[in-house]
Amino acid sequence: MNEQRIEISKNVLTACLGLKAGESLAVVTDDSRKELAESLYEAGKRLGAESMLLLMQERSKSGEEPPAAIATAMMNASVVVCVTRYSLTHTAARKQAAAAGARLATMPGITEDMFTHGAITAEYDKVKELTENVTALLTDASTVRIEKDGRSLSFSIESREGVPSTGLYLNPGESGNLPSGEAYIAPLEGTATGELIADGSVAGLGALSSPLLLTVQEGRLIAAEGDKGDELLHMLGDDQGRMLGEFGIGTNDKARITGVVLEDEKVYGTIHVAFGSNNTFGGTVAAGVHIDIVVKQPDVYLDDRLIMRAGELV
Template identity: 65%
Template structure:
């Protein structure tokens, strides 16, 4: 058995508890169908009723899959989405989970990521830290991010934190694989200030020069930096420029590689996202969801410092 097939088998067992005769659906696109095929073969080895479907690559993260695939997702026991762009923040994912599917999204996953980096983490430890951070977010009212003399402040009062532990063994559980983050939807319209993005950006990759964003009433009003114009083009002129998410990375094996799936999980980073958040407690439906990673920030929750230059103080 090849190393990659063995990793896929272990992932299906340890992270999704795939069992014999379960309906296992692997969704891939043209660019990721080879990795999807390995997961399909691993599912067959476990005795699952495995199905692998391939679709045309989506234009951007957050765009819905074809209706036929959305229906198949809703009628499966376990779903894995191995795609170029993320299906995490789609109605198809939300509806499948509501119907009881255990679901993992793997946007941008690479063979290297399977064999090294975030996938190799001890997910017992990742789960423990992620759930601890989520509990802090659950009771938070205000969050402040500081870096390089800039500060962004927003409310999360009344919103629940979401754990993405990498372990989805119960009916209706879902998240990214590889994983390791706790995140929350900020209250729309409350964010004011500036934030320096210096890690990576969905659709752009790892960045060598920072992007500084100015935000007023929860929306980007100015962006400065080498990649600023491309970012704004990805987000569009509408609701895509609204702050949608704040997240904290909890995976100590993750690396910043330019693939946001792994980048946003890196221990010592936080990320913000713009666009849709209706699938995890917000009210924005934008047809796009773009994550931006910040390395080694200071973070205050209700004026208590919880991260200092990337080091957790939880």
């Protein structure tokens, strides 16, 4: 077994999740990420936790629920880590486990490289401070406008709460991605209108070699023009999956655009939007799919006040 990975896993479990001897650890994984999950499982054992490795068949898309037996195990564990190809972040299983008091981290799409380099190496105390500051800006704002390359997308976030994903989940019920560093919010359904140039990456499709032009009317994605536009629309389906579900701002200065959205959406200097489910973090869309799309170096206005210029927070 890879001793370097086990040592990194021990650091993640103790520093980011506060795992202690005698607590229960559930590591949820699928066939594609079994080796990485085994390192976390072994690290948990060495730390004196009651360590469980829960292997399931790979899901077909991000936002799809795990089997009921795994969801139940997640609810009954002290600490949960989900190391899977597709994201369990925006699932009822994750929400219910957090509500039951689990400290929980999701690692959708994580690779061997991401496990040892980049965003996971950040100083998470600094990431936490910046993330919480940006989260407060989102919570206090009523409107968002994103501008890039002459295109503009606007929507309401009035009365919605910003959500911090700090990378530190040390208290019962705290959960988020690892590696982490983002502040995000659920836009008010039906309010988004305009166009957005996406040039970073798309969850499930990887880094973009050419930009996508996304057109949104009354909160719904009606067109995606570009090389991967048809694939994106196919993944989202024809129903609630096309509703704008998330707006987020990256806050991790060690994160890189890798083609894996878990790290891409955390990159300082980027924002991301997602289409599909947001009912797990304050919205009303339950679509069974959630696809993040990363935009590099935009201008962002909250209540018509510039807070990001070409990717730099001001």
